Amino acid sequence: MTIKDIAALCGVSVSTVSRVLNNHPDVSAQVRSRVMEVVQANHYIPSNSARDLVRTRSDAIGLVVRGTANPFFAEVLKTMEAKVTEAGYTMVLHQIGTCDDELQAGAMLERDKKLRGLLLLGGRSDYAKNDVAALNVPFVCCTYDNSYGTLGEEEYSSVSIDDEQEACRAVKSLIGKGHRRIAALISARNDRSISELRYGGYRRALKEAGIALDETLVEETGSFQMPEAYEAMERLLKRTGEFTALFAISDAMAVAAIKALDDAGRRVPEDCSVIAIDGITMSAYTLPTLSTLIQPADQIAAEAVRILVDRIEGRAAGRHVQVATILRPGRSVCVNQE
Amino acid sequence: MTIKDIAALCGVSVSTVSRVLNNHPDVSAQVRSRVMEVVQANHYIPSNSARDLVRTRSDAIGLVVRGTANPFFAEVLKTMEAKVTEAGYTMVLHQIGTCDDELQAGAMLERDKKLRGLLLLGGRSDYAKNDVAALNVPFVCCTYDNSYGTLGEEEYSSVSIDDEQEACRAVKSLIGKGHRRIAALISARNDRSISELRYGGYRRALKEAGIALDETLVEETGSFQMPEAYEAMERLLKRTGEFTALFAISDAMAVAAIKALDDAGRRVPEDCSVIAIDGITMSAYTLPTLSTLIQPADQIAAEAVRILVDRIEGRAAGRHVQVATILRPGRSVCVNQE
DNA sequence: CTGAAAGCGCTAACAC
DNA sequence: GTGTTAGCGCTTTCAG
Numbered sequence: 001m002t003i004k005d006i007a008a009l010c011g012v013s014v015s016t017v018s019r020v021l022n023n024h025p026d027v028s029a030q031v032r033s034r035v036m037e038v039v040q041a042n043h044y045i046p047s048n049s050a051r052d053l054v055r056t057r058s059d060a061i062g063l064v065v066r067g068t069a070n071p072f073f074a075e076v077l078k079t080m081e082a083k084v085t086e087a088g089y090t091m092v093l094h095q096i097g098t099c100d101d102e103l104q105a106g107a108m109l110e111r112d113k114k115l116r117g118l119l120l121l122g123g124r125s126d127y128a129k130n131d132v133a134a135l136n137v138p139f140v141c142c143t144y145d146n147s148y149g150t151l152g153e154e155e156y157s158s159v160s161i162d163d164e165q166e167a168c169r170a171v172k173s174l175i176g177k178g179h180r181r182i183a184a185l186i187s188a189r190n191d192r193s194i195s196e197l198r199y200g201g202y203r204r205a206l207k208e209a210g211i212a213l214d215e216t217l218v219e220e221t222g223s224f225q226m227p228e229a230y231e232a233m234e235r236l237l238k239r240t241g242e243f244t245a246l247f248a249i250s251d252a253m254a255v256a257a258i259k260a261l262d263d264a265g266r267r268v269p270e271d272c273s274v275i276a277i278d279g280i281t282m283s284a285y286t287l288p289t290l291s292t293l294i295q296p297a298d299q300i301a302a303e304a305v306r307i308l309v310d311r312i313e314g315r316a317a318g319r320h321v322q323v324a325t326i327l328r329p330g331r332s333v334c335v336n337q338e
Numbered sequence: 339m340t341i342k343d344i345a346a347l348c349g350v351s352v353s354t355v356s357r358v359l360n361n362h363p364d365v366s367a368q369v370r371s372r373v374m375e376v377v378q379a380n381h382y383i384p385s386n387s388a389r390d391l392v393r394t395r396s397d398a399i400g401l402v403v404r405g406t407a408n409p410f411f412a413e414v415l416k417t418m419e420a421k422v423t424e425a426g427y428t429m430v431l432h433q434i435g436t437c438d439d440e441l442q443a444g445a446m447l448e449r450d451k452k453l454r455g456l457l458l459l460g461g462r463s464d465y466a467k468n469d470v471a472a473l474n475v476p477f478v479c480c481t482y483d484n485s486y487g488t489l490g491e492e493e494y495s496s497v498s499i500d501d502e503q504e505a506c507r508a509v510k511s512l513i514g515k516g517h518r519r520i521a522a523l524i525s526a527r528n529d530r531s532i533s534e535l536r537y538g539g540y541r542r543a544l545k546e547a548g549i550a551l552d553e554t555l556v557e558e559t560g561s562f563q564m565p566e567a568y569e570a571m572e573r574l575l576k577r578t579g580e581f582t583a584l585f586a587i588s589d590a591m592a593v594a595a596i597k598a599l600d601d602a603g604r605r606v607p608e609d610c611s612v613i614a615i616d617g618i619t620m621s622a623y624t625l626p627t628l629s630t631l632i633q634p635a636d637q638i639a640a641e642a643v644r645i646l647v648d649r650i651e652g653r654a655a656g657r658h659v660q661v662a663t664i665l666r667p668g669r670s671v672c673v674n675q676e
Numbered sequence: 677c678t679g680a681a682a683g684c685g686c687t688a689a690c691a692c
Numbered sequence: 693g694t695g696t697t698a699g700c701g702c703t704t705t706c707a708g
Contacts, residue, residue, distance in 0.1 A: 002685055013695045018687060026693055043472040048450045050685035052387040053700045068415075068433075074407050095406075095433055112386045134381040226623045252620075259623045282590075285564050285597045286624045340701055351679045356703060364677055388701035391684045 001044050009038045021046055052112055059116065061089045061308065062109040066102045066122040068095050070224075071252075071280045072297065073121050076142065079301035080119060087309045089116065103127070107134040117308045125193045127151050138311035142304045143295070145320065148192040154318040157311065159304040161277075161295050162322045163194055167201025168208075170275050170293050171247050173327070175209045178336035179245035179273060182206070183217040185232060185257050186249050187224055198249040198277065216240055221253060229253035233260035244272060244336050251278035255286050258332065269334040279328055288331035299323050339382050347376045359384055390450055397454065399427045399646065400447040404440045404460040406433050407563075409590075409618045410635065411459055414480065417639035418457060425647045427454065441465070445472040455646045463531045465489050476649035480642045481633070483658065486530040492656040495649065497642040499615075499633050500660045501532055505539025506546075508613050508631050509585050511665070513547045516674035517583035517611060520544070521555040521574060523595055524587050525562055536587040536615065554578050559591060567591035571598035582610060582674050589616035593624050596670065607672040617666055626669035637661050 003021075007014045012031060019027045020035040027035075038044075061084050065073050077093070084091040092113050096105045102123040109115060118139035126148040132139075132155065145158040174182050184202045187195035199218075206213055219236040221228045229252065237260065246261075248254035254276035258268050266272050268288055276283070279294020303321050310316040341359075345352045350369060357365045358373040365373075376382075399422050403411050415431070422429040430451050434443045440461040447453060456477035464486040470477075470493065483496040512520050522540045525533035537556075544551055557574040559566045567590065575598065584599075586592035592614035596606050604610050606626055614621070617632020641659050648654040 003687095004685080014686080015688080015696080016694060019694090022687080028693060031693085043445070045445050045449050045472070047391065047685050048446065049387040049390040050700085051687075053385065053391055053685080053702085054687045056687095056700080068406070069409075069412050071407075071409075077406075093433070095431070107381070107383055108386065111383050134383070226619055230623060255620075256623045259625060259627070262625055281564055282593075282620060285568060285594045287597060287600055287626075289597070341703095342701075352702080353680080353704080354678060357678090360703080366677065369677085385701050388684085389703075391686090391701080392703045394684080394703095 001042055003044075003046065006035065006038055006042065006044050009042070010035050052114065055114060058114040059089050060092045060113050061117045061119060061305075061312075062092045062094065062106060062113060062115040063119040063121060064102050064106045064109065064123075065093070065095045066100065066120070067098045069098075070122065071282060072143075072278055072295065075281070075297040076121060076301045079298045080121075080305055083302050083305035087305060089309070103131055103134055106139065110135060110137055117312045119304055119308060125149060125197075127156070129155070132156065138308060140304045140308045140311075142300060144193065147197060152318075153320065157307050157318050157320065159300050159307065159321045159323065161325050163197035163277075164201040164204070166277055166293050166325045167198035167247070167249070168205040169201075169325075170277055171202050171205035172209070174245045174247065174273060174275055174333070175205065175211070177245075177273065177333060180209075180211055180336075181214075181217065181243040182211075182245045182247055183219070183236060183243040184247050184249075185219055185221060185229060185236070185253050187253075188220050188222060189218075195249055202247055217243055224250050224252060226252050226256035229256035230260045233257040234264075237261070237264045237266075241266075244338055245333075246272055246274045248274065248276040251276050251280045251283040251290060251292055254290055254292070254332075255283055258286070258288070258290075269332050270337065273333040273336075275333055277325065279325070284328070284330070290328075291330040291333040292328050293325035294328045295325055296323055339380055341382075341384065344373065344376055344380065344382055347380070348373050390452065393452060396452040397427045398430045398451050399455045399457060399643075399650075400430045400432065400444060400451060400453040401457045401459060402440050402444045402447065402461075403431070403433045404438065404458070405436045407436075408460065409620060410481075410616055410633065413619070413635040414459060414639045417636045418459075418643055421640050421643035425643060427647070441469055441472055444477065448473065448475055455650045457642055457646060463487060463535075465494070467493070470494065476646060478642045478646045478649075480638060482531065485535060490656075491658065495645045495656050495658065497638050497645065497659045497661065499663050501535035501615075502539040502542070504615055504631050504663045505536035505585070505587070506543040507539075507663075508615055509540050509543035510547070512583045512585065512611060512613055512671070513543065513549070515583075515611065515671065518547075518549055518674075519552070519555065519581040520549075520583045520585055521557070521581040522585050522587075523557055523559060523567060523570060523574070523591050525591075526558050526560060527556075533587055540585055555581055562588050562590060564590050564594035567594035568598045571595040572602075575599070575602045575604075579604070582676055583671075584610055584612045586612065586614040589614045589618045589621040589628060589630055592628055592630070592670075593621055596624070596626070596628075607670050608675065611671040611674075613671055615663065617663070622666070622668070628666075629668040629671040630666050631663035632666045633663055634661055 003014050007017045106118045117137050121142045141158040186199045219232045221232040276292045283290035307319050341352050345355045444456045455475050459480045466488050479496040524537045557570045559570040614630045621628035
């Protein structure tokens with residue numbers, strides 16, 4: 001069933017049907033309702049392929065989300081959609097796996113949907129010039145920047161927290177409570193991304209407090225998932241129990257770690273304080289509720305859309321915003337009782 | 339940059355470029371490598387719109403996921419993708435919000451991507467004949483069926499748990515532990531879907547045990563989210579504390595309820611046992627770990643793909659599979675101690 | 677092995 | 693207010 005069939009069924013031309021379908025004003029009410037009738041009756045749906053192909057320009061902003069599982073992204077996504085609409089654009093969402101390439105996905109979307117701009121939610125922090133050359137519209141990296149890449153400041157935009165700084169802050173808050181033997185649960189020491197950055201913050205906090213780094217207190221999970229975090233914590237506990245606090249680089253990892261501690265007979269926070277970074281909804285409802293530095297999802301989303309729209313409309317060049325986290329005090333941290 | 343530009347740049351025709359791009363064998367190695375070179379250098383990406391438009395048939399199976407937030411779906415999705423590939427098809431994923439219409443989204447996808455079949459993950463349980471008339475390929479409803487609809491058995495396929503039966507089983511397990519005053523945390527009494535079905539199972543379990551239904555022990559959350567579940571639990575606790583166990587229709591709701599109970603000074607399971615249905619990863623890592631009936635994600639996914647492929651290849655008519663849940667014993671249930 | 681040409685279904689001028 | 697028609701970028705016969 002094509003627009004041609006509908007036109008024939010109605011005894012009008014394809015352009016008239018097209019006009020009705022696209023809410024153009026210059027169609028008589030009579031013809032309009034007749035066309036709508038036939039469209040409904042035949043369950044006719046216009047082909048987006050054909051539409052996208054013929055349209056030379058759109059008001060669409062693309063959003064490529066890398067990592068469906070990340071619950072934090074769901075919250076950002078919601079606000080982004082609202083802000084994009086508010087700015088008079090439409091949003092095209094595209095989710096990809098953690099293993100997929102967000103730049104390639106973005107380039108594809110740009111091509112197909114004739115995007116005006118691109119929002120990248122989660123991605124690599126090591127873009128080279130040639131990587132982003134595939135993109136011909138402004139883009140904003142959300143929740144990450146280009147710490148390990150070779151892009152110039154002007155060549156991209158970003159909105160994120162200062163991962164190194166915030167991790168440092170989290171660990172220092174532990175130190176402030178009298179903890180000196182602080183374990184770290186990270187994804188990987190050198191993932192050229194979030195984990196590496198936050199691990200760097202952990203190391204700096206220790207250093208600035210005059211505490212020597214003890215690598216036996218650091219465990220890598222290899223992922224951001226709960227099962228792997230639980231297992232990593234088991235390994236750590238098997239190796240050494242000599243710590244009074246734990247810094248986890250994400251909420252989900254922290255929650256799994258608390259369970260591992262509990263299973264090993266160590267109470268949280270009495271026997272081990274736990275702090276993390278993220279601030280997802282879930283960790284506010286687990287017991288004990290998690291103390292964490294929350295990434296302000298709404299602010300990140302709003303800022304990202306604002307920057308992108310400004311760029312699209314020619315009001316700005318590459319801009320980089322770092323938003324501050326907010327401490328959400330839970331019940332997982334207490335003063336060192338040793 | 340179009341295929342024409344690439345052709346011009348290479349000094350060949352568009353058909354040759356097309357052949358290279360689609361891995362057709364009849365192109366000389368020399369020309370092939372030259373074309374690839376130019377494609378890479380120019381970051382050329384073929385237009386999917388144009389491709390989809392011209393292609394009359396594909397090997398694609400569409401997957402429409404309704405409700406990004408649902409962590410259970412993420413697990414099903416993964417297995418589905420593997421099984422679809424294994425069967426020699428490609429998968430096209432499309433995520434929509436809880437408020438969107440999965441049939442419309444599916445019809446659109448079918449049209450655009452020339453689908454051979456459709457997998458619907460999460461959806462309404464009350465389709466009428468006219469609703470599904472928009473679909474021209476076989477489809478399988480996953481995690482739900484048509485309990486409240488008017489479809490004939492032959493008109494669709496489904497893979498799900500028996501929500502009423504499993505809820506009944508969950509509540510009976512509570513009764514078996516000596517509980518008689520059992521509260522229920524549901525989404526809505528009459529959502530014509532999961533919540534209504536599971537609430538029905540709750541009522542039947544009570545009835546068959548000779549326990550009168552006490553509506554004051556039933557609270558509606560209006561959603562499946564944790565904050566709403568927490569608040570609903572607060573309302574319930576404010577109204578009455580006279581229950582020794584709680585049945586929640588989902589894991590996430592149960593975890594939030596446990597937190598509400600804890601905040602109200604009631605220990606789980608000592609003061610109140612809690613059981614739910616779902617079996618998401620998260621609830622195995624909260625404290626106390628949740629006792630729940632797990633929906634076997636892998637089995638649902640595998641079964642759904644098998645049914646769909648059978649239908650596509652003409653080996654079967656509408657088929658309906660109900661998979662059994664598996665009890666995952668946690669620490670949230672104990673014998674009634676009153 | 678390679679090229680020319682016919683559409684896929686639709687929108688948007690441009691006529692009437 | 694309505695119809696005619698030229699492409700959008702691509703794949704795919706069909707020739708050579």
